[in-house]
Amino acid sequence: MSGRPVVGVFALQGDVREHVRALTAVGATAVPVRRPAELDDVDGLVIPGGESTTMSKLSVDFGLYDPIAKRIADGMPVYGSCAGMIMLASTVLDGRPDQQSFGAISMTVRRNAFGRQVDSFEAPVSVSGLDAPFHAVFIRAPWVESVGADVAVLGSISRAGVDGTVAPHVVAVRQGAALATSFHPELTGDLRLHELFVEMVREAA
């Protein structure tokens, strides 16, 4: 694809505006997606940071869950940051019993794994394919506890979890056309991960 790819941003909950701004800055046409029909015209979808339990509930209530699941199954590129990462997981730990996720990436994620709101933090993360570390913002962030064979681990951080033990934890992954980070690139001026995602969208189109 040579023109501007159209990238939807799941807009029923979360930091939608920040993703729209970042996607626009890297050359995509970014459109908020609230209704199933709005999915039809997008080449890719971002699921923002926010609250995954609310996203799960609202996407079911608004009839958006099944259409998104179908587009993902058909190969639409997706990127999830933080709550969005949780929405892309195949298994969610410490979630609500009725919480649903799309399973775009074969991974088990643990919600709020680094602690509660007060344990939010910023730290550099080396991400495969990026020349210099990414200044990563973590807010009640999940980590990836295990991944399937087809998942590429792009970044990890050595940090204490809720249990107080310092260990390396996976915070950025990719499987095919699906990308996910525990942190929020949309809240920094660093556009490299949005660039990577828009490139993935161009390749898939």
Ligand SMILES: NC(=O)CC[C@H](N)C(=O)O
């Ligand atoms: N900053 C975030 O997106 C937080 C994610 C939130 N803890 C959740 O479980 O959905």
